[in-house]
Amino acid sequence: MFFEGSEKKVEVIVNDSISSLRSLGRDFWVEMVEKANAKIISEISNDFCDAYLLSESSLFVWDNRFLMLTCGTTTLIESIIYFIESQNERVIDFFSYQRKNEYKSNLQVTSVEQDLERLREFLPIKAYRLGYLDSHHHYLMHYDKAYKPLEADHTSELLMYHIRGEVAQYLRSENQTVEEIRKHLCLDTLFSGFELDDFTFSPYGYSVNAIKGDKYATIHITPEENSSYVSLETNLNINEEYKFICEKIVSILMPTSWDIVHFDAKKTVIKTNIQSGAHCHLDLSCGYEVIFSHHQDSQHSQLPIVNL
Amino acid sequence: MFFEGSEKKVEVIVNDSISSLRSLGRDFWVEMVEKANAKIISEISNDFCDAYLLSESSLFVWDNRFLMLTCGTTTLIESIIYFIESQNERVIDFFSYQRKNEYKSNLQVTSVEQDLERLREFLPIKAYRLGYLDSHHHYLMHYDKAYKPLEADHTSELLMYHIRGEVAQYLRSENQTVEEIRKHLCLDTLFSGFELDDFTFSPYGYSVNAIKGDKYATIHITPEENSSYVSLETNLNINEEYKFICEKIVSILMPTSWDIVHFDAKKTVIKTNIQSGAHCHLDLSCGYEVIFSHHQDSQHSQLPIVNL
Numbered sequence: 008m009f010f011e012g013s014e015k016k017v018e019v020i021v022n023d024s025i026s027s028l029r030s031l032g033r034d035f036w037v038e039m040v041e042k043a044n045a046k047i048i049s050e051i052s053n054d055f056c057d058a059y060l061l062s063e064s065s066l067f068v069w070d071n072r073f074l075m076l077t078c079g080t081t082t083l084i085e086s087i088i089y090f091i092e093s094q095n096e097r098v099i100d101f102f103s104y105q106r107k108n109e110y111k112s113n114l115q116v117t118s119v120e121q122d123l124e125r126l127r128e129f130l131p132i133k134a135y136r137l138g139y140l141d142s143h144h145h146y147l148m149h150y151d152k153a154y155k156p157l158e159a160d161h162t163s164e165l166l167m168y169h170i171r172g173e174v175a176q177y178l179r180s181e182n183q184t185v186e187e188i189r190k191h192l193c194l195d196t197l198f199s200g201f202e203l204d205d206f207t208f209s210p211y212g213y214s215v216n217a218i219k220g221d222k223y224a225t226i227h228i229t230p231e232e233n234s235s236y237v238s239l240e241t242n243l244n245i246n247e248e249y250k251f252i253c254e255k256i257v258s259i260l261m262p263t264s265w266d267i268v269h270f271d272a273k274k275t276v277i278k279t280n281i282q283s284g285a286h287c288h289l290d291l292s293c294g295y296e297v298i299f300s301h302h303q304d305s306q307h308s309q310l311p312i313v314n315l
Numbered sequence: 316m317f318f319e320g321s322e323k324k325v326e327v328i329v330n331d332s333i334s335s336l337r338s339l340g341r342d343f344w345v346e347m348v349e350k351a352n353a354k355i356i357s358e359i360s361n362d363f364c365d366a367y368l369l370s371e372s373s374l375f376v377w378d379n380r381f382l383m384l385t386c387g388t389t390t391l392i393e394s395i396i397y398f399i400e401s402q403n404e405r406v407i408d409f410f411s412y413q414r415k416n417e418y419k420s421n422l423q424v425t426s427v428e429q430d431l432e433r434l435r436e437f438l439p440i441k442a443y444r445l446g447y448l449d450s451h452h453h454y455l456m457h458y459d460k461a462y463k464p465l466e467a468d469h470t471s472e473l474l475m476y477h478i479r480g481e482v483a484q485y486l487r488s489e490n491q492t493v494e495e496i497r498k499h500l501c502l503d504t505l506f507s508g509f510e511l512d513d514f515t516f517s518p519y520g521y522s523v524n525a526i527k528g529d530k531y532a533t534i535h536i537t538p539e540e541n542s543s544y545v546s547l548e549t550n551l552n553i554n555e556e557y558k559f560i561c562e563k564i565v566s567i568l569m570p571t572s573w574d575i576v577h578f579d580a581k582k583t584v585i586k587t588n589i590q591s592g593a594h595c596h597l598d599l600s601c602g603y604e605v606i607f608s609h610h611q612d613s614q615h616s617q618l619p620i621v622n623l
Contacts, residue, residue: 108449110448110449111420111448112419112420112421113420113421113423113426115421118421119623120623123623133622134622134623135620135621135622135623136619136620136621136623137618137619137620138618138619139476139477139571139572139618139619140418140419140541140542141416141418141451141476141477141572142450142572143449146623148623168447168449169447169449233448234448263447264447264449264450284616285616285617285618286616286617286618287617287618287619287620289620299618300618301618308592308593308594309593309594309595310445310446310447310593310594310595310607310608310609311444311445311446311447311595312443312444312445312595312597313443313444314441314442314443315427315428315431315442315443315444315454315456
């Protein structure tokens with residue numbers, strides 16, 4: 008059994024020429040999600056944000072911003088084009104599209120190159136691959152347009168591969184409950200005060216959206232032995248004051264390797280020594296700096312052998 | 316510019332029910348190579364072996380054995396099926412088919428799973444993936460039939476990714492000569508007494524077949540920046556008396572990461588500590604033991620950023 012946990016991600020910030028993304032209405036977002044071959048399965052809201060849990064990952068909609076993540080073999084590129092065509096590219100101040108390291112890129116409906124070609128029909132796009140092609144790498148495409156993000160604007164992604172240990176074992180077992188999973192992941196402590204919306208998939212797999220004011224976090228777990236993948240995505244600053252979240256989740260899930268991607272409003276002082284692993288740093292023309300780092304459990308020298 | 320240097324490899328040992336593979340004649344092998352969408356560009360022979368240099372890698376034919384390697388998007392599976400259909404599976408005592416870690420598996424004509432399904436229409440096949448799906452890994456399929464290889468039967472593969480330094484730079488330059496490349500790679504010293512047959516491709520790329528008695532070595536270089544790949548394949552025992560070959564080539568080409576695959580006649584004592592990197596060991600039902608190991612230059616913590 009194979010499921011591609013690794014997500015594609017789109018993030019868009021709109022300008023005043025559109026009143027509010029939330030006022031586009033639920034039907035609009037239902038349609039947009041369907042373009043990717045996903046479905047809304049649950050939702051929560053607060054004064055700032057509508058958070059949709061999807062059959063494949065998540066969608067968060069704020070008044071001037073949205074973020075959509077989809078995994079498996081979903082076609083997020085179609086959702087993006089639907090958004091641009093129905094709302095017009097003039098409403099867009101910032102746009103980024105990412106494709107994370109896939110286990111089996113040959114099973115995807117479109118390649119990164121094809122997605123890039125489609126996007127360039129609509130917007131001037133800068134595109135990068137971060138990392139080696141034969142190791143973890145990350146594709147990043149963004150609207151080549153100057154933008155000035157707020158100083159506190161940061162999002163982080165923690166992407167974990169090959170989880171091990173007791174909690175990994177539980178996540179692969181049958182008859183899990185959301186309560187037990189929350190407890191194992193220490194969600195009540197790590198995301199204290201957040202409203203949670205979570206779901207267990209059959210035979211396994213877990214997704215949770217968490218919101219508190221304008222802050223969000225979302226975790227998606229694909230626990231399948233030999234191709235397990237867990238992502239944590241948040242706009243809490245896990246690079247600084249919320250560093251413990253990252254450390255705790257890694258210590259619970261014991262991945263064999265993991266990546267961290269930070270998007271931050273560009274600062275004059277470039278951070279150094281933040282990452283222990285192999286890394287790279289990129290200043291984008293759209294006002295953000297991005298840091299990609301790849302980490303491996305150095306204790307782990309026994310490679311797996313899998314029967315086909 | 317992207318070229319998939321990584322090879323697919325088939326190795327077959329036949330029994331007495333066929334007189335000699337070499338006597339099948341050149342036309343047979345021309346046809347077989349064409350099935351993979353490759354071409355013979357040069358050849359050398361000695362009393363033991365016909366060694367063909369191909370437009371995509373190499374073919375070696377002994378009386379009771381052949382080995383064919385093809386890179387790029389060649390369809391080696393079609394050559395294999397052509398061999399089985401024209402010669403009958405009864406002539407086969409040993410069969411193995413490998414697909415190495417590809418940079419861009421999505422560009423291949425067939426997936427590993429599809430190749431496996433095709434093969435199983437003809438032979439009972441055991442198949443394995445060695446290594447993590449998100450890191451270097453190696454697919455190995457073999458005929459599930461007892462076979463007793465000669466004690467001195469070993470083949471080794473050294474697969475190098477992201478070559479660096481002066482020699483790498485030369486290999487990427489224009490107007491290279493085979494003489495200069497031989498000198499840079501120290502071929503005359505490393506393969507002293509071997510007959511060499513080599514070729515430089517345009518704009519770059521280099522292949523060499525080397526034979527001496529029943530021994531062979533072959534090196535294929537795809538030097539393209541950001542997706543460089545070099546393979547060395549030999550039946551010299553680079554695990555023991557010819558260990559210096561491996562060390563010398565790695566020190567010349569300075570790959571960021573490399574894999575070593577050893578195939579040896581099964582011995583009662585299992586080797587330990589042969590590899591410094593992450594590794595795995597497998598005893599095959601066809602009489603060989605295989606060791607796969609993955610190595611990384613630990614000094615190399617800066618990840619590349621590539622414009623798309």
